[in-house]
Amino acid sequence: QYSLRQPLRPSQSSCICTEIRLHTGALYLVIMFVCSDVSDAEVSCVFMERCVLPCSFKIGNEIVIHWFNTKRDLHVHSFYYSRDQLGNQDQYYRNRTSLFKDQIRRGNASLQLTSVEVQDEGRYKCHTSTIKGNQESFVNLKVENRISCRSEGIYPEPQLSWSTSPPSNITFTNTTTVERTEQLLYNISSSLMLSAGVYDLLFICTISTRRNRRRTTLQRLCEYFNQTRRTADGT
Numbered sequence: 001q002y003s004l005r006q007p008l009r010p011s012q013s014s015c016i017c018t019e020i021r022l023h024t025g026a027l028y029l030v031i032m033f034v035c036s037d038v039s040d041a042e043v044s045c046v047f048m049e050r051c052v053l054p055c056s057f058k059i060g061n062e063i064v065i066h067w068f069n070t071k072r073d074l075h076v077h078s079f080y081y082s083r084d085q086l087g088n089q090d091q092y093y094r095n096r097t098s099l100f101k102d103q104i105r106r107g108n109a110s111l112q113l114t115s116v117e118v119q120d121e122g123r124y125k126c127h128t129s130t131i132k133g134n135q136e137s138f139v140n141l142k143v144e145n146r147i148s149c150r151s152e153g154i155y156p157e158p159q160l161s162w163s164t165s166p167p168s169n170i171t172f173t174n175t176t177t178v179e180r181t182e183q184l185l186y187n188i189s190s191s192l193m194l195s196a197g198v199y200d201l202l203f204i205c206t207i208s209t210r211r212n213r214r215r216t217t218l219q220r221l222c223e224y225f226n227q228t229r230r231t232a233d234g235t
Contacts, residue, residue, distance in 0.1 A: 040123065040138040045116040046146050053124055053139045055109040060130025065099065065109045070138075071122030077111055079104070092119075118143055147218055149205035150189035153181075158209050160190050165202040165217075 045051030053067070067076040074090040077097040084099070098112045109128050113120065124139045149160065160176050176190040188207060203218045 040140045042140050042142070044142050044144045045113070045120070046144050047118070048115055050112060050114045051116050051141070053111040053113065053126070053141065055111065055126035055128070055137055055139070056107050057109055057128035057135045058130065058132055059105070059107045060132035062129075062131050063104060064127075064129040065104070066125075066127040067097070067111050068125045068127070069120075069122055070125050072119075076124065079109075113141075116143060145194040146191055147194065147203060148189065148191045149207070149216060150187070151207050151214065152185075152187040153183075154186045154188065154207070154209060155184070156209050156211075157186050158188050158207050160188050161206050161208075162190070162192055163204045163206070165204060168201060
């Protein structure tokens, strides 16, 4: 008597897990092939900044690398014969992609994408090939709604605060860092995560010391379109 049980295959699985049961008289034999699922990598990119999509492979000769946008069925980047091959690259990605050439022979096929746009969101496939075999991995790219405020060469140590106009009771997540330079001056920067659906607000970043205060404002007109205005106030 034979019985075969085959679980449903996950959409992001690298293989099928199968259990086979074999009954022969008093002999009961179970043969099980257990394969672990390989999930997509998740990468969050900041609008209009650069972003890295990770991909690695087993080191070998005759390296071939292909990147595809599976959501939009676009050819993103190719590398073989020891150099970039961009003849089939979609125009949308022209002059926006690159690989880490000094790390390819160490198994790094990660893709760097510059000037990230909303349309870049989606699922990307990294296909690699060497004389040792082929590999595929997937990356889900998501564009963040984030704004940043930064100032350098300040003395004395500054403080940074965020506010909105008109005032809002919405809670925003922000991260602020202060660095002291060798010249004993200070660099300060902060990033603010914006909630989806929050528009028509004026976001105000204020950097102040005992001597003066500087302010920059950004108005969010829609999800990915902003207008920025900078002002400086004496105190």
